Amino acid sequence: AYRHRPTFSKLVLVFAASGGGLVAYADARAEVAAESPGVAPKKKVVVLGTGWAGTTFVKNIDSSSYDVQVISPRNYFAFTPLLPSVTCGTVEPRSIVEPIRKIITKKGGEIKFWEAECFKIDPENKKVYCRSDIGTNLEGNGEFLVDYDYLVIAVGARANTFNTPGVVEHCHFLKEVEDAQKIRRSVMDCFERATLPDLDEEERKRTLHFVVVGGGPTGVEFAAELHDFVSEDLAKLYPTIQDLVKITVIEHGEHILTMFDKRISKFAEEKFQRDGIELKTGFKVVKVSDKTITMENALHGESSVPYGMAVWSTGIGTRPVILDFMKQIGQGNRRALATDEWLRVRECENVCAIGDCATMSQRKVMEDIMEIFRFADKDNSGTLTVKEIQDVLEDICIRYPQVELYLKNKQMSDIVDLIKASKGDVKKEALELNIEEFKNALANVDSLVKNLPATAQVAAQQGNYLARCFNRMKDSEEKPEGPQRITKMGRHRFLPFSYKHFGQFAPLGGEQTAAQLPGDWISIGHSTQWLWYSIYASKQVSWRTRALVISDWTRRFIFGRDSSRI
Ligand code: FAD
Secondary structure, rough: OOOHHHHHHHHHHHHHOOOOHHHHHHHHHHHHHHHHOOOOOOOOEEEEEHHHHHHHHHHHHOOOOOOEEEEEOEEEEEEEHHHHHHHHOOOOOHHHEEOOOOHHHOOOOOOEEEEEEEEEOOOOOOOOEEEEEOOOOOOOEEEEEEEEOEEOOOOOOOOOOOOOOOOHOEEOOOOHHHHHHHHHHHHHHHHHHHHHOOOOOOHHHHHHHEEOOOOOOOHHHHHHHHHHHHHHHHHHHHHOOHHHHHEEEEOOOOOOOOOOOHHHHHHHHHHHHHHEEEEOOOEEEEEOOEEEEEEEEOOOOEEEOOOOOOEEEOEEEEOHHHHHHHHHOOOOHHHOEEEEEOEOOOOOEEEEEHHHHHHEOOHHHHHHHHHHHHHOOHHHHHHHHHHHHHHHHHHHHHHHHHHHHHHHHHHHHHHHHHHHOOOOOOOOHHHHHHHHHHHHHHHHHHHHHHOOOOOHHHHHHHHHHHHHEEEEEEHHHOOOOOOHHOOOOOOOOOOOOOOOOOOEEEEEEOOEEEEEOOOEEEEEEEEHHHHHHHHHHHHHOOOHHHHHHHHHHHHHHHHOOOOOOO
């Protein structure tokens, strides 16, 4: 059964065998075929989203082999790691965006783009339903249908409010460029409002109380940016109210930046304390009204604080179109679309999902591993040779690079020792005992594997990987033996997606940044801030944005941030 899993190329065959399915598509194919007799029409690849995942896919796909169509409600790519800098004017919004049409044009202009939102996916008929805000059709509703042969879902995620009352109405989010622009205006609103005459001290204090809900990287970076903006720029411009400004970070967990090494989390907490940023850890926000935030704490019970502006940054949730799609394909109880290691949506032909809207689900990891073990006993003798066990482990490591890491890090001693100790063959019964142990030990791996972080790094690597799979699809059909090590077991032609972590940064304000680099190498301070500058400049999507971002940083160094409320 394992060997008969569908591969990309099989999916092509399945589709071909089904005769194309759609009348509209058949018509379109006839048109194309008529235009160029003897030339097979290109497969339609529809990409939803122009974020990190979608744009990287589009940049890397061989558009001469596919009819690529991109659909997204925004016609640009945004460099999200610099969004917190936009909230305070350190960087201008237009410096971190690149029109998607520029990216497409660089690829020879073969790719089509529609500025519209997909509101429904119909996997049965291989169609996506889209709606455009900027134009109308004959029916006046701006809706249209697009057929696909392959669908790449890269719609990202939305802010998660955990259904907390009042959040949507009263809090800012920090997900999109517009959010950052709104925050920038709102900060200036608060400062201008607080200087108006006839306001009592309490009201001024409330207006200048900035609350950040969520002590993750985004919340922390925004709090740090805001602190810098206030202390470096606004304090000079609003000297009479500068002492009334207060920034509070509310975090449900016991610490902020828990996804980082403890040393970074501790450094950040101490720095915030020195900077006068109040940290309320162990507090859960339960309600937000227009002027107060109510929170709960195990020790102190419920309490409310007045605030002037709040930014909600507590993680990500699923977009409605994905929720609806997941219900259709029997994944209704999940948080994100489950894909296999080839990034194909489980139980859904010809649909791939990448980036924040997907999780590379490994719910079958144990079954797969057991199957590899069973398969290794080729002659069904009940005995596995040491060589066979080594092959098994090697194969598991290829399929699950995280297992390899786990074996290296945690020394999966039982099975490894067994192999090392055995001079000859190992009885299968003996091995099975170890398989049980192996299973238990791998319970951890399961959770390790499941939780790829929702980051730009993951999204971009997935986009790149998937584009390479598409580019090699034809090749793999012509040479179906695939990567040698995998074929030994007669399996997939493409190596599974494997994430390479290059480290992560946490800018903490005052020209100090913390970095956790591969090999758990920690670096904190001013020099790391310069590393951050150079890496973020180099990661810009084009020379234009690179130049703009660098000039924004330089402008900020020389003239400070602009406090005009435009
Ligand atoms: P996105 O980049 O969000 O793109 C989604 C795309 O889908 C968008 O173009 C959107 O318009 C489009 N879309 C939405 N709905 C639809 C629809 N219905 N139909 C069609 N298209 C649709 N990660 C890091 O690695 N390092 C960082 O420093 C970092 N900092 C961050 C700072 C902030 C403030 C934020 C918000 C995120 C940060 N991230 C960072 C996380 C990173 O931005 C995300 O993980 C990444 O954007 C995910 O990429 P994506 O392509 O899945 O989604």
